Amino acid sequence: MRWLPTVVVLVLSAACTGAPSGPEQPEKTEKPETRVEVVGTVPHDPEAFTQGLELVDGVLYEGTGLAGRSTVRRVDPATGRVTRQVDLAPELFGEGVTVVGDKLWQLTWQNGVAIQRDRETLEEVKRVTYEGEGWGLCRDGDRLVMSDGTEELRFRDPVTFAETGRVTVRRNGIPLVRINELECVDGQVWANLWQQDQVVRIDPASGDVRATVDLAGIRPEGVPETDVLNGIAKVPGTDEFLVTGKNWPTMFRVKITTG
Numbered sequence: 001m002r003w004l005p006t007v008v009v010l011v012l013s014a015a016c017t018g019a020p021s022g023p024e025q026p027e028k029t030e031k032p033e034t035r036v037e038v039v040g041t042v043p044h045d046p047e048a049f050t051q052g053l054e055l056v057d058g059v060l061y062e063g064t065g066l067a068g069r070s071t072v073r074r075v076d077p078a079t080g081r082v083t084r085q086v087d088l089a090p091e092l093f094g095e096g097v098t099v100v101g102d103k104l105w106q107l108t109w110q111n112g113v114a115i116q117r118d119r120e121t122l123e124e125v126k127r128v129t130y131e132g133e134g135w136g137l138c139r140d141g142d143r144l145v146m147s148d149g150t151e152e153l154r155f156r157d158p159v160t161f162a163e164t165g166r167v168t169v170r171r172n173g174i175p176l177v178r179i180n181e182l183e184c185v186d187g188q189v190w191a192n193l194w195q196q197d198q199v200v201r202i203d204p205a206s207g208d209v210r211a212t213v214d215l216a217g218i219r220p221e222g223v224p225e226t227d228v229l230n231g232i233a234k235v236p237g238t239d240e241f242l243v244t245g246k247n248w249p250t251m252f253r254v255k256i257t258t259g
């Protein structure tokens with residue numbers, strides 16, 4: 001893949017949806033220092049209210065939100081060009097997405113349904129229901145991990161979508177709420193925090209936050225604070241991620257070192 005050359009290094013001290021804001025978040029005290037290097041940029045559709053990103057076999061899958069404007073897309077990760085798009089029914093508010101084999105799951109926010117789709121055509125295969133809200137989704141081996149805006153991560157069967165367990169996420173021993181878009185990487189869960197320019201790395205076995213990464217420095221100039229950071233996808237075969245935000249004109253390829 002080709003990337004527009006950009007190299008910016010941010011050294012940071014150890015320090016979704018339209019839902020109402022929650023309680024104050026526990027402060028970051030993890031050590032050691034976190035290092036973020038921006039190694040490239042890619043255009044991003046500024047009309048995309050990004051809810052989920054996942055890069056698989058050279059295709060970037062993106063779910064977008066807002067009632068009447070929600071979509072699921074296949075995107076060329078080298079150019080940002082949308083190669084296929086399916087619109088959701090107007091009453092559905094799209095959320096996170098993840099690939100499972102030849103299928104893709106897409107959450108909805110308050111509609112209580114997850115949609116299974118054909119990965120190539122993006123056409124709907126079936127729907128299943130769930131309790132509570134849907135925010136972020138990723139695949140961790142033989143299970144799915146789902147966020148719902150609370151301090152809990154839910155584990156689900158990747159075929160039936162049945163819930164198989166939960167864990168409470170804590171930072172410094174305090175429950176961490178507003179967990180949003182998810183990316184599962186090597187047994188860890190990377191998560192956006194809604195209304196904050198941060199991602200956290202979570203141990204799903206214990207729920208403990210192992211690192212917090214401040215990405216405020218990559219916010220494109222002129223993007224309002226209401227267009228929050230959201231969307232994180234691991235670049236396979238590298239130690240890099242694609243990150244973007246809701247209605248951002250740019251995706252950033254970043255290397256994150258958390259020590």
